[in-house]
Amino acid sequence: MIVGAAIVRDGLVLACERATPAEVAGRWEFPGGKVEPGEPDEAALIRECEEELGVTIKVGERVGTDVPLGTRTAVLRVWQATLVDGEPAPLEHASLRWVAPTDLLDLDWLPADQPIVADLARELGAAA
Ligand SMILES: Nc1nc2c([nH]c(=O)n2[C@H]2C[C@H](O)[C@@H](COP(=O)(O)OP(=O)(O)OP(=O)(O)O)O2)c(=O)[nH]1
Numbered sequence: 001m002i003v004g005a006a007i008v009r010d011g012l013v014l015a016c017e018r019a020t021p022a023e024v025a026g027r028w029e030f031p032g033g034k035v036e037p038g039e040p041d042e043a044a045l046i047r048e049c050e051e052e053l054g055v056t057i058k059v060g061e062r063v064g065t066d067v068p069l070g071t072r073t074a075v076l077r078v079w080q081a082t083l084v085d086g087e088p089a090p091l092e093h094a095s096l097r098w099v100a101p102t103d104l105l106d107l108d109w110l111p112a113d114q115p116i117v118a119d120l121a122r123e124l125g126a127a128a
Pocket residue numbers: 002003004028029030031032033034035069076110111112113
């Protein structure tokens with residue numbers, strides 16, 4: 001299981017640019033990563049956001065449905081989240097960007113993220 005956080009602040013979504021590996025460097029993703037054995041999904045999401053961004057998040061609603069990840073026996077599962085403490089810093093990413101819902105689909109997201117980003121753009125657009 002790979003978990004990701006769509007952190008929303010002031011109507012904008014935090015997108016993260018991968019630094020590594022070379023095959024996907026420069027593409028965009030949500031902060032997150034692998035759930036450790038026995039770890040609840042939401043705890044993994046909070047841990048990864050602390051490690052990658054130096055922030056504390058509050059986990060909200062699910063976004064979209066689970067997306068199978070290519071060759072791996074894993075799925076990507078994403079939640080909306082809000083910032084509780086700290087300002088996001090690119091501790092493990094090449095860069096960070098706050099993106100308006102209408103601009104989300106212009107970024108070169110990792111393939112598995114694309115249907116989730118489309119759902120998120122619809123949800124946030126509808127709420128505006
Ligand atoms: N974090 C994250 N990973 C994603 C997304 N979409 C997607 O396909 N992935 C894939 C890329 C990687 O193969 C895998 C997560 O790897 P990772 O390197 O971020 O996870 P991690 O921090 O737990 O990795 P590790 O260094 O402990 O091995 O999931 C996404 O939106 N966010």
